[in-house]
Amino acid sequence: MTAAGRRVLVGRIVGLYGVQGWIKVESWTEPRVQIFKYQPWQLISAPGEGLEINTREIKGVSGRPQGKGLIAKLPGVDDREGAAALVGQDIYVARELLPPPGKDEYYWVDLEGLEVVTTEGVGLGRVSHLFATGANDVVVVRDGERERLVPFVQGVYVRSVDISGGRMVVDWDPEF
Structure with a gap:
């Protein structure tokens, strides 16, 4: 999108x-x-x-x-x-109207709707929205059945973001 x-x-x-x-x-x-x-x-x-x-x-x-x-x-x-x-x-x-984000920076609105998959290729759903906490931002991923909260920590939980390809890869246990 x-x-x-x-x-x-x-x-x-x-x-x-x-x-x-x-x-x-x-x-x-x-x-x-x-x-x-x-x-x-x-x-x-x-x-x-x-x-x-x-x-x-x-x-x-x-x-x-x-x-x-x-x-x-x-x-x-x-x-x-x-x-x-x-x-x-x-x-x-x-x-x-907003300037382009810097390297490894994203506007939340650009992340909404991305498909989220694990590093093993397991689909978790799509980014519904994000919210801020004191420690880090959190990605809310929904698949229709469940909602997962994934810390938006690049290099740790978020391994890659491909805005043009519509995909985010995360290191996350699909059962969690």
């Missing part, structure tokens, strides 16, 4: 700043202010019970560091009430 059309989670709206519609932003880009260079933003609200996912595309976001965080001004959001409606929304950008 190609990265075309995929979105990457780069931050979240976490609060309000002032009364003129400014918001506080948590950024997961490096450096954190880089989030303002990736536009348009796609704001996505997590659905509540019985609600649908709400997606909104925003162009022309401006922002700056403020204290230990970041603040942003979104076009068309000119008061505190309008900004309050955005708190909690995730900020995504198109994968194509």
Whole structure:
């Protein structure tokens, strides 16, 4: 699966700043202010019970560091009430906007959907998603029947990643 059309989670709206519609932003880009260079933003609200996912595309976001965080001004959001409606929304950008990863580096979105096989060729399923822990990232592999959590430690558990070939080889016991 190609990265075309995929979105990457780069931050979240976490609060309000002032009364003129400014918001506080948590950024997961490096450096954190880089989030303002990736536009348009796609704001996505997590659905509540019985609600649908709400997606909104925003162009022309401006922002700056403020204290230990970041603040942003979104076009068309000119008061505190309008900004309050955005708190909690995730900020995504198109994968194509991001620079290519370095050698042996990957965007999680590029790993999702890869077939996962052991070093002996036993199929374990496909990468569902990844999550971070204090020690290392973890790959969630699902095959329809079970879910496996494989530490994403290259050279130890993850032996190779072939994005274009759609495959990840892991040193992992299929029974574990």
